Amino acid sequence: MVFPTLSFLVFYLVTWPISWALVWLRQHTLHKLAIILASYVFYSSWSTKLAAVLLASVLFNWAAGRLIYAWRGRGAAKAAVVVAVMVNLGVLGFFKYFNFFVGGLNELLTTLGADREIRHLEIILPLGISFFTFQGISYVVDLYRGDLDRSRPLVDVMMFISFFPHLVAGPIVRASKFLPQLETPPDPRRVFVGLGVLLIAWGVFKKAVVANWLAVELVDKMFIAPSAFGGADLLVGIYGYAVQIYCDFSAYSDIAIGVAALLGYRFQRNFDQPYRASSLRDFWRRWHISLSTWLRDYLYRPLGGNRHGRVRTYLNLALTMLLGGLWHGASVKFIVWGALHGGGLAIERWLAETFRPKQRPLGAIARVLAIVAVFHFVCFCWIFFRAKDMEQAGEVIWGLLDWSQPSQLVTPFLMVLLAIGAMMHFTPPSLLVGLDRLYHRLPTWGVGILAAAALLAIELLGGDGSAPFIYFQF
């Protein structure tokens, strides 16, 4: 069940009135239970068996949370939180990385002349495991640190981890931000309907029209056989992927935030014009904000952050991003992608500390140059992220040097799509506020007609079918 499909619409049209009816009947616990049930129905549409992994993760983190809270202030609490984090990471590691490490170990054994191989296991990766594992860790760590004032009942922990809008592809919601929202029922008089409807329509357009067409007409064609194309096509293909992945992933986040908003719940912003970043540090404050802040608070800072001298800071940055890359998937290409970002962040910090210790703001021209440079570095890293493997990434990079072939892929339609994607990326938040004001000036039936017209227009403009979101694989 994917967001912009009829199946999801039907599912939501059943879930939404039941959820609000239970609020109206002052049945707060039943309201949460109904949303939990809906979330497991949503998840079971992919696999009923793997929903058991999700349930086990919830039960484990809830039980660990109770122990951590009961032992607060004692050494046992620290031991409990360490065990809880290790178990969470162990489960994630088993499902996601077991065969990857077995493959690497077998290669090593072969190199050492051993004639035995460790068997691979047939493991099916539970959808969204990277996301719900990080949320489970957020719960136990927030409790240990005191960011959450007390352990929460099972129903709250279950809703926090399993809530269907963020369940399979984020945003990664923080326990300390979301659980307080479950203390009282959502107020039906204070629902951000304008925001929700706008974000859903905005997201569906970005995904169904811009991202899908860019994937079909440009990026997928280019990455199937990069050696068939010259430098111009490869360069446009990489720019195309930069726009596609932004439109695809930010669309999922927009729809998730919108769907949750209409149910009366709030998530944090996940994207903030990332390609406007004038430094890599700035980029990671704007791209997949819920992951980058999670990595900062639950990995970089516990590693020591910037508290143990310059060299240790650079190492911590590099290690955090390396593991961030590995979080995306068990593959060398993701490790390289993370290492490039980590290395880039460390070098950028070293350059700033060495040559610009006063951190004066950049002048206009320098700022534009910095934005262009950061954008191209990010695009270079996307090659590894998108390529099938390292060999294909190498093919793309070498191909960029060959400008002898005429372009086969660049069409006016693609240029228009890239321009629309870029425009949507650079849309200032004030436009959304302006549209919200318009929403409040129009009669409700007028908003309904506009929303219907927008969805029908998207249906006309979108390609056939609905391609899965890129971040579903993580």
Place this chain on the structure above:
Amino acid sequence: MASPSQRPGTEDLEKDMLPSHAVTVVAIAAIVVSALLVFNSKGLVEWTRQPQPGPVIAALEAPAVVWHGWMIRLGPAVLFENARRQVQKALSN
């Protein structure tokens, strides 16, 4: 007063936006669903014919086909389908 990390939600997206009553969603959803049913009735039929439909969805197939037939006779489904074909053709070329 709650510390920033304990404040419910983040509120940065809602900044300067105005809340409404949840009931307004009902009217908006009713219009959107009606428009989809009238103009995109073909999509409804295709949805009921998905691989491995559950019993509820399978039971909806026959009424969906009848509904789509009406929408073809009355015109909106034909109008929408023609528009879709023209747009897709223009975009594919």
